[in-house]
Amino acid sequence: MPKELLQINTQKIVTKVLLVVLLLLAALWSFFVIRWYLGNTLAEYFNPAEEKFEKIKKNLKKYEKNKKKKKKKKKKIKKNRKKLKKIKKN
Secondary structure, eight states: OOOSOOOOOTTSHHHHHHHHHHHHHHHHHHHHHHHHHHHHHHHHHOOHHHHHHHHHHHHHHHHHHHHHHHHHHHHHHHHHHHHHHHHHHO
């Protein structure tokens, strides 16, 4: 019958060092795996480039339209003032 339990003698310094190195490698590997997984997940759900670009484009169009409207209003106001001055003079 094969042995199901493997026992390691941890009294030797070589085995202690080997176990510590393996533990550190596992911790480092898990750090990078978790970092990669979270980075991909967040990038998938929160892609700012697509939405922000469209919002900026839309806001610029609104700004340009409002700017044109304001210029037209100013021109109308100036014309009306000139008309009023002419009327007052007469």
